[in-house]
Amino acid sequence: MLVKYATLHGAALIQQGAFPAAAAVFAKHGTAPQNVGMYRRLAKEILSAEDDGDAKGGSLMQLRMMLHRVVVGLRQSGNDADTAEFERLLWIVQLTAAKALAISQGRSDATRKVSVALLRYIRETPADKAFYEAGMACKAHQDLNMAFVFLNRFLDICEAIEDHDTSSTTLDNSDFAETEIPFDFPLPDKQFLSDGDREKVRDFVLELSMNDKVQQALNRSELEAVFKEADGVREAVLRGGRAPGSNLELYEIVREAVNQVS
Structure with a gap:
């Protein structure tokens, strides 16, 4: 039930263009395998934006936490094609986070x-x-x-x-x-x-x-x-x-x- 309301809230935030906030909702409250299109769009929108670093609460961190939930859920559902796609997306975001970390150091x-x-x-x-x-x-x-x-x-x-x-x-x-x-x-x-x-x-x-x-x-x-x-x-x-x-x-x-x- 919590995921259902998180999906409705996240969808409303996406319509408003509040992509980091939507990712934060899904990162905190969970994701559902049937909503991969929504998560795919969020990844694209946040990766297209200028990096805000990877501090706690930043959009990149929220996206990583969301994608981690998505990948775990897809693995459990047995959807190999979507799992491979989102594992790749998660790796891209992990590399982006590693780049921000390397720059900061x-x-x-x-x-x-x-x-x-x-x-x-x-x-x-x-x-x-x-x-x-x-x-x-x-x-x-x-x-x-x-x-x-x-x-x-x-x-x-x-x-x-x-x-x-x-x-x-x-x-x-x-x-x-x-x-x-x-x-x-x-x-x-x-x-x-x-x-x-x-x-x-x-x-x-x-x-x-x-x-x-x-x-x-x-x-x-x-x-x-x-x-x-x-x-x-x-x-x-x-x-x-x-x-x-x-x-x-x-x-x-x-x-x-x-x-x-x-």
């Missing part, structure tokens, strides 16, 4: 790796935001080659949004061909950054393009290494141990984030 390498790892999930998260944050994380870590490629892709996506394109298939994908970064993903309805902030990115990319020391190409071996490391960390966290050869810093950050709600 000043760990630039872990921030860079998590931000790059999140690029594999741009079908579920806003692509412009993902490429911008990956590019800026690479910039902060002085990885200017990767920063150039990711921020250049960010600008391409921004232009496509301005042209009211709905799919990435119109974009040149040569930089990311044969990588795990999807080439076919939905374009956001609105820009993540303001006009002024996008102009700052354009200026920085132009500056890098005139720097002879910056290679304007994706380091595929480095990209694959980051993805492989992230997979090892996920496997280790899920089984409760440390993966052989995995980066200890990255593992500790992700494990700490996961343990906050598990």
